[in-house]
Amino acid sequence: MISHDAIVGQGKAIMTGLRDWKPWFAAYDDPASPLASRLAVVRDGISRALRETAPGPIRILSLCAGEGRDVIPVVAAHPRRADVTARLVEFDPEIADVARRAVAEAGLADAFDVVTGDAADPARFAGFGPADLLLLCGIFGNISDADIAHTVANAAGLTARHGTVIWTRHRREPNLVPSIHGWFAEAGFTSLWESDPALPESIYVAGHRQDRDPAPLRGDAKLFTFIK
Template sequence: MTGKDWVRWHEAYEDPRSSLSRRLSMVRDQIRTVLDERPPGPIRVVSLCAGQGRDILGVLADHPRRHDVVGRLVELDPHNAGVARTSAEKQGLAGIEVVTGDAADTTNYAGAVPADLVLACGIFGNISDGDIQHTIASLPGFCASGGTVIWTRHHEPPDLVPTICEWFEAAGFQPVWVSDGSAGYGAGVHTYRGPAAELAVGERLFTFQR
């Protein structure tokens, strides 16, 4: 892990002018679209490096499908995980579990996958290219058939977003939407169309870079 202060990093969300805040708004819009389009019944969600859960919990605060959503948020930082847990409890989201643990360890997702929505936000800009490719190759094990992955990555040169999209397609995903970078931040949505895959428990997906 890095020495970055992830609690202070989250403070940028409070500034509506920050790129982090604007990126959060973009991600929430995509989450709402996924929830709106899901058929009736439970919607299983998994969030890697969930932070304070501002993306999914922010949407569920007033979404009509809020009580259909069940899932697991995995976050290593105890403070941020506690904020997410308290937020879920205050909103009465009994189906949301917050795990304080290493999001790179697939053991922490046992029993929570396959999911209809997988959030991989704030990860791809903090790990090596090889770890990005490895994580994407492992995502079929997280996804139910037709499951959607929402991910983020900056467009700073050299822009890796086109290559990330290629890695998703190689893993059996189809692109739904990808930002063009004009906003100064990036995000993408891919849906899994490949064969059913089982998550390899005990595998390490990535390591945050210093």
């Protein structure tokens, strides 16, 4: 039987025109799920980026951050923990609250700011400064190809020189991953690593390093619109 919460969620989604993402996170709790495998790769990439960032402060920006299951536990357990300041931007207030609770439980409330709002709107991260680590996870499978290209071009304006971007996308046909790599190269990023091709095609994760100083944001101020 469908739960009361699910019905309320569907009602809100209809009113706002946005999908209710809350049930999506349950797949993380099944260690055999492709999403759990993806999470492990993203966490490894975050840990590596923290390890490889030059000594000093580390700024992390996560767009469409969800429950923060990737970045919160990794920072909490990492030797560079004390260097980190993070901003997580999540549209759904209930999902943002889950992230806030996880931040508090990890003892990171002084360093992590969970912002409820539209991550496509640069006003949500204005003043935060170029990120040493930018997380674009769970976005590129839900926006148009043109918006992916636009977001990648603008990632150059959001990332500090030598900063890392971690992104995800499925590899189902038509497989856009090669095009996304090309857009990152055009934006001044070098490919650092990618997930094991033997993983299910619903999963792909890659890390890139920004080799230029951050550029001004380009074109339309809004980065993307979720269409799924």
